[in-house]
Amino acid sequence: MTTSLQELLAGWITGQRWFAGKGRVIDDLSIEHRTDIQTGDPGLLHLVLSVRQGERRTRYQLLVGLRTSLPDRLKHVLIGSCDWEGRECSAYDAAHDAELTRILLEGMESFRRAGRLAFHRAPGIEIDTSLRSLVLTVEQSNTSLVYGDRYILKLFRQINAGLNPELEVITALAAAGSTHIARPYGWIETDLDAQPTTLAIMQEFLANANEGWALALTSVRDLYGSPPDVPAEEVGGDFAAEAYRLGVATAEVHRELAAAFPIGVVEPPEVKRMAERFRDRLDQAVAEVPQLAAHASVAHAAYDRLADLDRAVAVQRVHGDYHLGQVMRTPGDWVVLDFEGEPGQPLSERRGLDTPLRDVAGMLRSFDYAARHLLAGHPEAATLTGRADEWSARNRAAFLGGYSEGGGRISGDDAVLLRALELSKAVYEVVYEARNRPTWLPIPLAAFRSPR
């Protein structure tokens, strides 16, 4: 059975949104660990796959459902037919099968152990196991299940051995009473390379919240639709007050992170090495995305200035992949999600200390994304570019104002660091877009146009 399921998976996995190795040939796919969470019909398998593409080996997690007869409601997530213990079965993505995902809730409620899997519940939490799940249909690197508007369970798709930074951070911030996180309710663990490894995290579902990205886009649309002589601040959907409030919340989260985890200082030689890493990343990105070559000199100039800074930089735990899709506006305040760091980086790096300006840079880039992403293919793109610049500049400034007001420190010297961080993020985004959404590539490329 294993061989045929492996073949099916090799054909199926490349089409999944969360598959990180798009555009590269799979040299080998093997099932590293298999846990039969439920035997019988339907059956539920948990698989850790190891996918080798060239030198790179990546692990992915799958929940595979097996049924002798697949109901219509699950036909859209069919992986294929396979032989399972002598029977012809349909294998499918079980994340979409509420009958099977309930087993995960039951597992967390009862602290179940199934083979190598260990289910956990957060202290003082009771889990309602009667809730049915739906898969969240948003662009994401993982797969999230929403149980009855009460819980959201994120199944990490790409698995790295070790404790996931998100679980570590939200547990610490919840214990410190933070109002800027969604409370943790439970998690699922395994051991990989002899390390406890987080496979999934369940949190409070923020049912009455709106994603920052969606709110920002509504504002951008309003501005695009308004007469050209009306300034941004007079357009109905102006976002600047929210951007400011988000800046305040960001500074508060940074303060909470600094209080909950160790802090440190990076001396000038290490800042030089940071610039060096940015250069290496740029070179790799240019090799993968040739369109970036024409802009590389702008980034190199920013990295040279960083290398010459000759100044120590304060570091602490940070978010690491901060953008408008990671923040939600609840009726009360902004809540920050997904403290996972940049997907694809080693866990040691994602759990390491960094300058909080990395997050500030990430959010500044996101304002630029929001301002420009509606321009691609827009018939009036040429005239609307000025509007996009206006929206971006206004909201970036408001966010920075809020960040300072909330106690976040940005000194004059920090402009050099911030610029280098922004361009490094844009380099990451160029690669990300080339791999996942090639039509969006012009958005990060626009970051290299001119110094702000």
Ligand SMILES: Nc1ncnc2c1ncn2[C@@H]1O[C@H](COP(=O)(O)OP(=O)(O)O)[C@@H](O)[C@H]1O
């Ligand atoms: N606690 C939550 N309550 C409501 N929606 C959430 C919550 N957590 C995540 N989401 C929604 O799921 C989306 C993806 O979540 P995220 O943690 O960023 O996943 P990924 O790491 O896969 O990108 C968010 O942009 C948001 O729309």
Ligand SMILES: O=P(O)(O)O[C@H]1O[C@H](CO)[C@@H](O[C@H]2O[C@H](CO)[C@@H](O)[C@H](O)[C@H]2O)[C@H](O)[C@H]1O
């Ligand atoms: O899946 P994650 O949320 O962890 O992050 C990845 O996907 C993001 C896209 O969904 C990507 O963000 C980029 O696009 C956003 C708009 O969709 C934009 O707001 C961000 O500024 C931009 O970086 C993120 O980089 C990637 O890690």
